[in-house]
Amino acid sequence: MHARLDELLSLRDGAPVDARVRAHVDECAQCATELAHTGSLQQSLRALAPVPDAATDGWAEVQSRLAAARAKASLPARVAPYAAAASVVALALFAALRWTDVPAPAEPRSAPLIVLDTESLDELRSRSQELEALLAALPERPAVARAGTSVPIESLEAQVQWLDHQLTLAGATGQATGTEQLWRDRVEAMNSLVQLRYVEAQQVNL
Protein backbone atom coordinates (compact mmCIF):
# COMPACT_ATOMS: atom_id res chain seq x y z
CA MET A 1 0.00 0.00 0.00
CA HIS A 2 1.31 3.44 -0.94
CA ALA A 3 2.26 5.98 1.66
CA ARG A 4 -0.40 8.53 2.60
CA LEU A 5 0.17 12.24 2.04
CA ASP A 6 0.53 12.90 5.77
CA GLU A 7 3.23 10.23 5.93
CA LEU A 8 5.03 11.70 2.93
CA LEU A 9 4.92 15.16 4.51
CA SER A 10 6.34 13.74 7.74
CA LEU A 11 9.10 12.06 5.76
CA ARG A 12 9.84 15.31 3.96
CA ASP A 13 10.05 17.17 7.28
CA GLY A 14 12.18 14.53 8.98
CA ALA A 15 9.41 13.78 11.46
CA PRO A 16 9.02 10.28 12.92
CA VAL A 17 7.44 7.85 10.47
CA ASP A 18 6.73 4.16 10.75
CA ALA A 19 9.77 2.17 9.56
CA ARG A 20 7.60 0.12 7.17
CA VAL A 21 6.39 3.31 5.46
CA ARG A 22 9.94 4.55 5.12
CA ALA A 23 11.06 1.22 3.66
CA HIS A 24 8.16 1.29 1.19
CA VAL A 25 8.91 4.79 -0.02
CA ASP A 26 12.56 3.84 -0.47
CA GLU A 27 11.52 1.12 -2.87
CA CYS A 28 8.39 2.50 -4.56
CA ALA A 29 8.98 4.84 -7.51
CA GLN A 30 5.46 6.34 -7.30
CA CYS A 31 5.78 7.18 -3.62
CA ALA A 32 9.28 8.55 -4.21
CA THR A 33 7.83 10.81 -6.93
CA GLU A 34 5.03 11.95 -4.63
CA LEU A 35 7.55 12.65 -1.89
CA ALA A 36 9.61 14.74 -4.31
CA HIS A 37 6.43 16.64 -5.26
CA THR A 38 5.80 17.69 -1.65
CA GLY A 39 9.36 19.03 -1.48
CA SER A 40 9.08 20.74 -4.80
CA LEU A 41 5.83 22.47 -3.81
CA GLN A 42 7.50 23.71 -0.64
CA GLN A 43 10.41 25.08 -2.68
CA SER A 44 7.99 26.83 -5.06
CA LEU A 45 6.19 28.47 -2.13
CA ARG A 46 9.48 29.64 -0.66
CA ALA A 47 10.58 30.99 -4.02
CA LEU A 48 7.50 33.21 -4.46
CA ALA A 49 8.67 36.79 -4.85
CA PRO A 50 7.77 39.36 -2.19
CA VAL A 51 4.76 41.52 -3.00
CA PRO A 52 5.53 44.47 -5.28
CA ASP A 53 5.89 47.92 -3.76
CA ALA A 54 2.60 49.52 -2.79
CA ALA A 55 1.20 52.26 -5.02
CA THR A 56 1.49 54.74 -2.17
CA ASP A 57 4.08 54.98 0.57
CA GLY A 58 2.61 53.34 3.65
CA TRP A 59 4.76 55.23 6.15
CA ALA A 60 2.51 58.29 5.99
CA GLU A 61 -0.51 56.07 6.67
CA VAL A 62 1.23 54.41 9.63
CA GLN A 63 2.10 57.83 11.08
CA SER A 64 -1.47 58.96 10.62
CA ARG A 65 -2.81 55.89 12.43
CA LEU A 66 -0.30 56.37 15.23
CA ALA A 67 -1.51 59.94 15.66
CA ALA A 68 -5.15 58.75 15.61
CA ALA A 69 -4.35 56.12 18.24
CA ARG A 70 -2.73 58.77 20.46
CA ALA A 71 -5.77 61.01 20.02
CA LYS A 72 -8.08 58.11 20.80
CA ALA A 73 -6.18 57.35 23.99
CA SER A 74 -6.95 60.87 25.17
CA LEU A 75 -10.68 60.78 24.25
CA PRO A 76 -13.19 61.16 27.10
CA ALA A 77 -15.03 58.12 28.41
CA ARG A 78 -18.28 59.00 26.64
CA VAL A 79 -17.42 56.75 23.71
CA ALA A 80 -16.76 53.69 25.86
CA PRO A 81 -20.37 52.42 25.90
CA TYR A 82 -20.39 52.20 22.08
CA ALA A 83 -17.29 50.06 22.06
CA ALA A 84 -18.50 47.87 24.91
CA ALA A 85 -21.91 47.24 23.35
CA ALA A 86 -20.41 46.53 19.96
CA SER A 87 -17.87 44.15 21.47
CA VAL A 88 -20.61 42.10 23.15
CA VAL A 89 -22.42 41.72 19.83
CA ALA A 90 -19.16 40.90 18.07
CA LEU A 91 -18.35 38.20 20.63
CA ALA A 92 -21.80 36.68 20.18
CA LEU A 93 -21.35 36.68 16.42
CA PHE A 94 -17.89 35.22 16.76
CA ALA A 95 -19.31 32.37 18.81
CA ALA A 96 -21.91 31.77 16.11
CA LEU A 97 -19.41 31.85 13.28
CA ARG A 98 -16.92 29.30 14.51
CA TRP A 99 -13.33 29.14 13.35
CA THR A 100 -13.63 26.52 10.67
CA ASP A 101 -13.41 26.24 6.93
CA VAL A 102 -16.38 23.92 6.81
CA PRO A 103 -19.38 25.83 5.44
CA ALA A 104 -21.94 26.50 8.14
CA PRO A 105 -25.24 24.60 7.89
CA ALA A 106 -28.04 26.27 5.97
CA GLU A 107 -29.60 28.06 8.88
CA PRO A 108 -30.02 31.80 9.34
CA ARG A 109 -26.56 33.12 10.08
CA SER A 110 -25.40 36.34 11.58
CA ALA A 111 -24.44 39.17 9.29
CA PRO A 112 -20.97 40.68 9.19
CA LEU A 113 -20.46 43.39 11.71
CA ILE A 114 -18.17 46.35 11.91
CA VAL A 115 -17.25 47.04 15.49
CA LEU A 116 -17.42 50.69 16.48
CA ASP A 117 -14.27 50.70 18.53
CA THR A 118 -12.61 53.18 16.24
CA GLU A 119 -13.37 56.76 16.92
CA SER A 120 -11.50 59.02 14.55
CA LEU A 121 -13.41 60.77 11.81
CA ASP A 122 -11.20 59.21 9.15
CA GLU A 123 -11.78 55.74 10.52
CA LEU A 124 -15.54 56.29 10.72
CA ARG A 125 -15.53 57.44 7.08
CA SER A 126 -13.43 54.44 6.12
CA ARG A 127 -15.81 52.07 7.99
CA SER A 128 -18.73 53.69 6.26
CA GLN A 129 -17.05 53.10 2.88
CA GLU A 130 -16.36 49.46 3.73
CA LEU A 131 -20.02 49.00 4.59
CA GLU A 132 -21.02 50.68 1.32
CA ALA A 133 -18.78 48.23 -0.54
CA LEU A 134 -20.27 45.29 1.31
CA LEU A 135 -23.78 46.52 0.62
CA ALA A 136 -22.94 46.94 -3.06
CA ALA A 137 -21.55 43.39 -3.14
CA LEU A 138 -24.80 41.90 -1.83
CA PRO A 139 -27.18 40.47 -4.43
CA GLU A 140 -30.06 42.60 -5.71
CA ARG A 141 -33.02 42.71 -3.38
CA PRO A 142 -35.72 40.16 -4.18
CA ALA A 143 -38.73 41.39 -6.15
CA VAL A 144 -41.03 40.18 -3.38
CA ALA A 145 -39.44 41.05 -0.06
CA ARG A 146 -40.51 39.69 3.27
CA ALA A 147 -42.24 42.24 5.45
CA GLY A 148 -40.07 41.21 8.43
CA THR A 149 -36.96 42.65 6.79
CA SER A 150 -38.39 44.93 4.11
CA VAL A 151 -39.89 47.62 6.37
CA PRO A 152 -36.84 48.11 8.59
CA ILE A 153 -34.56 48.05 5.51
CA GLU A 154 -36.51 50.87 3.90
CA SER A 155 -36.56 52.81 7.14
CA LEU A 156 -32.76 52.45 7.50
CA GLU A 157 -32.22 53.48 3.89
CA ALA A 158 -34.24 56.63 4.59
CA GLN A 159 -32.18 57.25 7.73
CA VAL A 160 -28.92 56.94 5.77
CA GLN A 161 -30.26 59.37 3.17
CA TRP A 162 -31.19 61.86 5.87
CA LEU A 163 -27.75 61.53 7.49
CA ASP A 164 -26.07 62.04 4.10
CA HIS A 165 -28.13 65.19 3.68
CA GLN A 166 -27.04 66.43 7.12
CA LEU A 167 -23.41 65.63 6.35
CA THR A 168 -23.64 67.51 3.07
CA LEU A 169 -25.07 70.53 4.90
CA ALA A 170 -22.36 70.32 7.56
CA GLY A 171 -19.70 70.11 4.81
CA ALA A 172 -21.16 73.06 2.88
CA THR A 173 -21.21 75.29 5.95
CA GLY A 174 -17.81 74.10 7.18
CA GLN A 175 -19.46 73.08 10.42
CA ALA A 176 -17.29 70.62 12.33
CA THR A 177 -19.40 70.32 15.47
CA GLY A 178 -21.51 67.18 15.43
CA THR A 179 -19.96 65.81 12.25
CA GLU A 180 -18.31 62.94 14.08
CA GLN A 181 -21.64 61.99 15.65
CA LEU A 182 -23.33 62.11 12.24
CA TRP A 183 -20.68 59.77 10.84
CA ARG A 184 -21.02 57.48 13.84
CA ASP A 185 -24.80 57.38 13.35
CA ARG A 186 -24.26 56.68 9.67
CA VAL A 187 -21.91 53.75 10.41
CA GLU A 188 -24.44 52.35 12.87
CA ALA A 189 -27.32 52.70 10.40
CA MET A 190 -25.24 51.19 7.59
CA ASN A 191 -24.16 48.38 9.88
CA SER A 192 -27.78 47.50 10.66
CA LEU A 193 -28.71 47.87 7.01
CA VAL A 194 -25.97 45.47 5.89
CA GLN A 195 -27.01 42.93 8.52
CA LEU A 196 -30.67 43.07 7.48
CA ARG A 197 -29.81 42.86 3.78
CA TYR A 198 -27.50 39.97 4.60
CA VAL A 199 -30.31 38.11 6.40
CA GLU A 200 -32.66 38.87 3.52
CA ALA A 201 -30.15 37.53 0.97
CA GLN A 202 -29.73 34.36 2.98
CA GLN A 203 -33.49 33.85 3.15
CA VAL A 204 -33.59 34.07 -0.64
CA ASN A 205 -30.77 31.54 -0.96
CA LEU A 206 -32.28 29.01 1.44
Added chain:
Amino acid sequence: MSAFLDSDLPPDAVPRARAGDVAAQEAIYRAFQKPVRTLARRLVPRASQAEDLAHDVFVEVLQSLSQYDGRGSFAGWIRTITVRKCLMHLRSPWHRGLRWVEGLMPPDADAAGGGPADASRSGRSLDLERALAQLGDTARAVVWLHDVEGYTHAEIGALLGGTASLSKSQLVRAHARLRELLEPDGVKTPCMPVSTNC
Protein backbone atom coordinates in the same frame (compact mmCIF):
# COMPACT_ATOMS: atom_id res chain seq x y z
CA MET B 1 12.53 30.99 3.12
CA SER B 2 10.97 33.61 5.32
CA ALA B 3 11.69 37.10 3.99
CA PHE B 4 11.99 38.29 7.61
CA LEU B 5 15.46 36.75 7.82
CA ASP B 6 16.77 39.07 5.12
CA SER B 7 15.75 42.33 6.77
CA ASP B 8 18.59 44.46 8.03
CA LEU B 9 18.18 47.24 10.52
CA PRO B 10 20.75 49.56 12.14
CA PRO B 11 21.54 48.06 15.57
CA ASP B 12 20.60 51.21 17.48
CA ALA B 13 17.28 51.69 15.65
CA VAL B 14 15.14 49.88 18.23
CA PRO B 15 16.31 51.79 21.33
CA ARG B 16 16.14 55.07 19.40
CA ALA B 17 12.64 54.32 18.13
CA ARG B 18 11.58 53.35 21.63
CA ALA B 19 12.79 56.75 22.83
CA GLY B 20 10.51 58.42 20.28
CA ASP B 21 12.99 59.06 17.44
CA VAL B 22 10.74 59.28 14.38
CA ALA B 23 13.61 58.65 11.95
CA ALA B 24 14.40 55.38 13.74
CA GLN B 25 10.71 54.43 13.67
CA GLU B 26 10.68 55.05 9.96
CA ALA B 27 13.83 52.93 9.58
CA ILE B 28 11.99 50.04 11.25
CA TYR B 29 9.09 50.52 8.85
CA ARG B 30 11.40 50.65 5.82
CA ALA B 31 13.36 47.57 6.91
CA PHE B 32 10.29 45.42 7.51
CA GLN B 33 7.50 46.77 5.32
CA LYS B 34 8.14 44.27 2.56
CA PRO B 35 8.25 41.09 4.68
CA VAL B 36 5.26 42.25 6.75
CA ARG B 37 3.21 43.12 3.65
CA THR B 38 4.24 39.89 1.95
CA LEU B 39 3.32 37.73 4.93
CA ALA B 40 0.01 39.56 5.37
CA ARG B 41 -0.72 39.08 1.68
CA ARG B 42 0.04 35.35 1.83
CA LEU B 43 -2.27 34.86 4.80
CA VAL B 44 -4.98 37.29 3.66
CA PRO B 45 -5.20 37.18 -0.14
CA ARG B 46 -7.41 40.26 -0.57
CA ALA B 47 -4.79 42.94 -1.26
CA SER B 48 -6.63 45.90 0.28
CA GLN B 49 -7.21 44.02 3.55
CA ALA B 50 -3.62 42.74 3.66
CA GLU B 51 -2.24 46.26 3.17
CA ASP B 52 -4.59 47.59 5.85
CA LEU B 53 -3.44 44.87 8.26
CA ALA B 54 0.22 45.61 7.47
CA HIS B 55 -0.34 49.24 8.50
CA ASP B 56 -1.96 48.05 11.72
CA VAL B 57 1.00 45.77 12.38
CA PHE B 58 3.41 48.71 12.30
CA VAL B 59 1.15 50.78 14.54
CA GLU B 60 1.22 47.96 17.09
CA VAL B 61 4.96 47.38 16.67
CA LEU B 62 5.80 51.04 17.22
CA GLN B 63 3.36 51.39 20.10
CA SER B 64 4.64 48.26 21.83
CA LEU B 65 8.40 48.68 21.47
CA SER B 66 8.74 48.84 25.24
CA GLN B 67 7.42 45.27 25.39
CA TYR B 68 10.18 43.91 23.15
CA ASP B 69 12.66 42.55 25.66
CA GLY B 70 15.45 41.79 23.19
CA ARG B 71 15.58 38.09 24.04
CA GLY B 72 14.40 36.82 20.64
CA SER B 73 15.16 38.39 17.28
CA PHE B 74 13.43 41.68 16.56
CA ALA B 75 12.38 40.33 13.14
CA GLY B 76 10.80 37.31 14.83
CA TRP B 77 8.90 39.59 17.21
CA ILE B 78 7.47 41.61 14.31
CA ARG B 79 6.61 38.42 12.47
CA THR B 80 4.70 37.11 15.49
CA ILE B 81 2.66 40.33 15.66
CA THR B 82 1.94 40.07 11.92
CA VAL B 83 0.79 36.46 12.14
CA ARG B 84 -1.37 37.12 15.20
CA LYS B 85 -3.04 40.13 13.61
CA CYS B 86 -3.74 38.32 10.34
CA LEU B 87 -5.17 35.26 12.09
CA MET B 88 -7.38 37.49 14.23
CA HIS B 89 -8.62 39.15 11.08
CA LEU B 90 -9.39 35.81 9.45
CA ARG B 91 -11.38 34.79 12.51
CA SER B 92 -13.40 38.01 12.61
CA PRO B 93 -17.12 37.95 11.81
CA TRP B 94 -16.46 40.79 9.37
CA HIS B 95 -14.05 38.71 7.28
CA ARG B 96 -16.20 35.59 7.48
CA GLY B 97 -19.22 37.57 6.34
CA LEU B 98 -17.25 38.97 3.44
CA ARG B 99 -16.12 35.48 2.42
CA TRP B 100 -19.78 34.42 2.41
CA VAL B 101 -20.73 37.34 0.19
CA GLU B 102 -17.76 36.67 -2.12
CA GLY B 103 -19.08 33.15 -2.59
CA LEU B 104 -22.13 34.69 -4.29
CA MET B 105 -20.14 37.01 -6.52
CA PRO B 106 -17.85 36.59 -9.54
CA PRO B 107 -14.09 36.54 -8.78
CA ASP B 108 -12.71 39.85 -7.57
CA ALA B 109 -9.74 41.59 -9.13
CA ASP B 110 -8.53 42.51 -5.63
CA ALA B 111 -7.87 38.88 -4.74
CA ALA B 112 -4.37 37.47 -5.17
CA GLY B 113 -3.28 37.05 -8.72
CA GLY B 114 -6.35 38.80 -10.08
CA GLY B 115 -4.87 42.26 -10.32
CA PRO B 116 -2.82 43.86 -13.07
CA ALA B 117 -0.04 41.68 -14.38
CA ASP B 118 3.24 42.18 -12.59
CA ALA B 119 6.24 41.57 -14.81
CA SER B 120 8.28 40.25 -11.89
CA ARG B 121 5.91 37.33 -11.39
CA SER B 122 6.14 34.43 -13.78
CA GLY B 123 3.18 32.39 -14.94
CA ARG B 124 4.02 29.59 -12.52
CA SER B 125 4.23 32.03 -9.59
CA LEU B 126 0.91 33.60 -10.51
CA ASP B 127 -0.69 30.16 -10.72
CA LEU B 128 0.68 29.33 -7.30
CA GLU B 129 -0.52 32.64 -5.82
CA ARG B 130 -3.98 32.09 -7.28
CA ALA B 131 -4.06 28.54 -5.96
CA LEU B 132 -3.02 29.73 -2.50
CA ALA B 133 -5.79 32.32 -2.55
CA GLN B 134 -8.33 29.61 -3.27
CA LEU B 135 -7.44 27.55 -0.21
CA GLY B 136 -9.53 27.79 2.91
CA ASP B 137 -8.22 30.37 5.37
CA THR B 138 -6.91 27.78 7.82
CA ALA B 139 -5.24 25.56 5.23
CA ARG B 140 -3.59 28.57 3.58
CA ALA B 141 -2.29 29.89 6.90
CA VAL B 142 -0.96 26.48 7.91
CA VAL B 143 0.84 25.71 4.66
CA TRP B 144 2.48 29.12 4.61
CA LEU B 145 3.46 29.20 8.27
CA HIS B 146 4.78 25.64 8.18
CA ASP B 147 6.35 25.27 4.76
CA VAL B 148 7.71 28.80 4.34
CA GLU B 149 7.99 30.50 7.72
CA GLY B 150 9.17 27.32 9.45
CA TYR B 151 6.67 27.23 12.31
CA THR B 152 6.23 23.82 13.95
CA HIS B 153 2.86 22.07 14.00
CA ALA B 154 2.68 22.61 17.75
CA GLU B 155 3.25 26.37 17.33
CA ILE B 156 0.66 26.64 14.56
CA GLY B 157 -1.84 24.55 16.52
CA ALA B 158 -1.45 26.91 19.47
CA LEU B 159 -1.88 29.98 17.23
CA LEU B 160 -5.11 28.51 15.86
CA GLY B 161 -6.39 27.66 19.32
CA GLY B 162 -6.06 23.93 18.60
CA THR B 163 -3.46 21.21 18.61
CA ALA B 164 -0.57 20.04 16.44
CA SER B 165 -2.96 17.51 14.88
CA LEU B 166 -5.14 20.33 13.56
CA SER B 167 -2.10 21.86 11.89
CA LYS B 168 -0.99 18.51 10.43
CA SER B 169 -4.40 17.73 8.98
CA GLN B 170 -4.69 21.22 7.48
CA LEU B 171 -1.23 20.89 5.92
CA VAL B 172 -2.32 17.67 4.23
CA ARG B 173 -5.50 19.38 3.04
CA ALA B 174 -3.52 22.34 1.70
CA HIS B 175 -1.05 20.17 -0.21
CA ALA B 176 -3.77 18.00 -1.70
CA ARG B 177 -5.80 21.03 -2.79
CA LEU B 178 -2.78 22.86 -4.21
CA ARG B 179 -1.93 19.79 -6.29
CA GLU B 180 -5.52 19.67 -7.58
CA LEU B 181 -5.47 23.34 -8.48
CA LEU B 182 -2.01 23.38 -10.04
CA GLU B 183 -2.33 20.11 -11.91
CA PRO B 184 -6.05 19.83 -12.71
CA ASP B 185 -5.42 17.28 -15.46
CA GLY B 186 -2.54 15.65 -13.67
CA VAL B 187 -2.73 11.91 -13.80
CA LYS B 188 -0.79 10.11 -11.15
CA THR B 189 2.07 8.12 -12.49
CA PRO B 190 1.28 4.46 -12.46
CA CYS B 191 2.71 2.43 -9.67
CA MET B 192 6.17 1.45 -10.76
CA PRO B 193 7.49 -0.73 -8.02
CA VAL B 194 11.18 -1.14 -7.72
CA SER B 195 10.48 -4.17 -5.62
CA THR B 196 7.37 -6.34 -5.34
CA ASN B 197 5.88 -4.78 -2.20
CA CYS B 198 4.08 -1.98 -4.07
